[in-house]
Amino acid sequence: MANINDNHVDDDRSNIISGIGKPIKQWFFQDFDQNSEELDAAFKNNMLVVATLIVAVTFQTGIAPPGGAWQDNKGHEAGKAILASNHFHLPYNLFLILNTLAFSMSTQIILMPVYHRKLYFEVVVATLAMVATYGMAVWSLSPDEEVRLRFVSMAALFPYLWRLSYQTFKTFIKKNETTKYIDS
Known part of the structure; x- marks a missing residue:
């Protein structure tokens, strides 16, 4: 049972990490449509x-x-x-x-x-x-x-x-x- 929960947590983390890039791009480029080529x-x-x-x-x-x-040779x-x-x-x-x-x-x-x-x-x-x-x-x-x-x-x-x-x-x-x- 613990292994299933651990895998579920790992899947959630990887989904969150991989999904971070899209919202950041959308936030930085709000004037663009959702067209990925424009982004x-x-x-x-x-x-x-x-x-x-x-x-x-x-x-x-x-x-x-x-x-x-230094502008001079003093020391x-x-x-x-x-x-x-x-x-x-x-x-x-x-x-x-x-x-x-x-x-x-x-x-x-x-x-x-x-x-x-x-x-x-x-x-x-x-x-x-x-x-x-x-x-x-x-x-x-x-x-x-x-x-x-x-x-x-x-x-x-x-x-x-x-x-x-x-x-x-x-x-x-x-x-x-x-x-x-x-x-x-």
Whole structure:
């Protein structure tokens, strides 16, 4: 008897969790009819706007970190981030990792909808130029070369490696499910 109730509770939870997405979309896009194609298009457009805003903000904070940069050489190196002047560099390193992660994830979100569409090459070149500019700015502001290379590289590559591993795993699972049904 306990097993039946446990299964019923699990089913209720999964139904609630899976049903959350639709009301949220309806609430955010109240002007649209219940047509899911319109909702999906509006969602994609809104995600592009949000991703673009995040890229702009993270780019700006990457080239002008909180606290700014030292202007003189009195006890520190001019042009280096003031936030990094802490002996442990922990606040700056944490800022650098999180800001770069948000920047990289947002650039990935911008590139995904234009994949294999008109002007894809141009968007990729512009995005790569922006990423290179961000990287050079962060590189020049950071005091420790080894740390900045390691942290920036890991944070910048993480979203792309995550997407690649997710797509690979998804394809692997799909192939195994197809093979399983064919063998049965």
